Amino acid sequence: MKTQNSKLKTQNLYTIILTTGDAKEGSQTKMYRSLGYLSGRTRKLRYSMGQSILEVLIALTLIIFFLSGVVIIQLFAVRNVTYSENKSTAAKLARQQLDRVKVVRDSAGIDSLDRCKSSCFINSQLTPVQRVITPTGSFDQIVTLETATINDCPPPDVTPTPVSYKVTAVVYLKGAAPTPLAQLSSCITDWR
Secondary structure, X not given: OXXXXXXXXXXXXXXXXXXXXXXXXXXXXXXXXXXXXXXXXXXXXXXXXXXXXXXXXXXXXXXXXXXXXXXXXXXXXXXXXXXXXXXXXXXXXXXXXXXXXXXXXXXXXXXXXXXXXXXXXEOOOOOEEEOOOOOOOOEEEEEEEEEOOOOOOOOOOOOXXXXXXXXXXXXXXXXOOOOOOEEEEEEEEOOO
16 A cells, blocks of 8 residues: 555656646756656656667668678679670680681681791781781780690591691780780691
């Protein structure tokens, strides 16, 4: 019974203090403290306001970290797409040089590729030229022709045994690291 009476007194005093419109906020706080009934509640109210600001700051920090992670992932994705496009273009250009070597061999004979024994570039008119300027934009192309070993190119089973050559097309990206983007090799012979 005593517990219920003290509870009722606390609720009534709290109601009286809250309904008083004349008191300013500072005087209400003094009244709360002087009564002693509501001082713990006021402290909790002040603590919860500070706690909510702290929660908002932590949430904003986490959102910023998440968004910066997304931005970093996007930057890596763009860089990887650019690298893949360059790699694909370089492989296409290397295959194109190997095909041009085969066309030159078929149309003018293997002796017309003598310039490529050091290094050359086969232009769109199918003319092997010394590799001074390669007109392919940002890619540098090199074709080399060397006598093949048995390990590189096994000789065909025909008589007379033809001379086998190993053709290597290498494509670099100008201004990038010296490692090639594409390097393809093929075997050709002087026998058709």
